[in-house]
Amino acid sequence: MSFFINILYFFIITVLVVVSICFAWRFLSQKFHLPCPSWLGWMVEMDNPFTKTSRASVIIGHLELKPGMKVLDVGCGPGRLTIPIAKKIGPQGIITALDVQQEMLQRVQQKAQAESLKNIQLFQANIEDGKIENNLYDRALLISVLGEIPNMAVAMKKVFDSLKPGGMLLVTEVVFDPHFQSQKTVLRLAKSAGFRVMKIVGNRFAFTMQLNKPID
């Protein structure tokens, strides 16, 4: 009997430790805008089994991609979306994989080489620094990235400027991400940057917002 009680105690303590680490990580990440560490890249590369919203194939479906398009993947991480997008837009298109962490970009490069993809441009930069060209891109992505950026309003404006008039930005947020941003926050940022909201798919815990840069 005491054996089972010990097992139960062990189980409860393990659950409490894991939950506490998750809460501490969430708190610290949000307070100090810590980017997702590159050694966790393997986890970012997996599609979340608990929500369809952040699956690569679902996100790419919202992008309405055409061959030859120019795409900006902000906070590309290990290239979970970069690689399939590069295939969709074909050799005439180009995707800029932008990330602050060199280790993430190295992973993208390895995958691109393995798939012989030549239309991926790697760019190590902080999106806030505004080193991207204006009016260049047809599509941009901010997938589980916004909350990691210290000045989200500046970042949103830089992405707005980088898009061609009529271009589209997709923002995806999922509550399991320690840097999760609510729909209300994303809407406020998007509207003040000048975006028009085309559609919101999902719910308040996991959503994708399709935003458009007006033509006029």
Ligand SMILES: C[S@@+](CC[C@H](N)C(=O)[O-])C[C@H]1O[C@@H](n2cnc3c(N)ncnc32)[C@H](O)[C@@H]1O
């Ligand atoms: C959670 S990962 C998401 C990766 C990818 N978007 C995906 O959904 O698979 C967030 C990425 O954003 C990058 N990041 C954080 N802050 C950034 C910034 N200010 N500028 C550019 N990239 C940033 C991090 O280095 C990290 O690779």
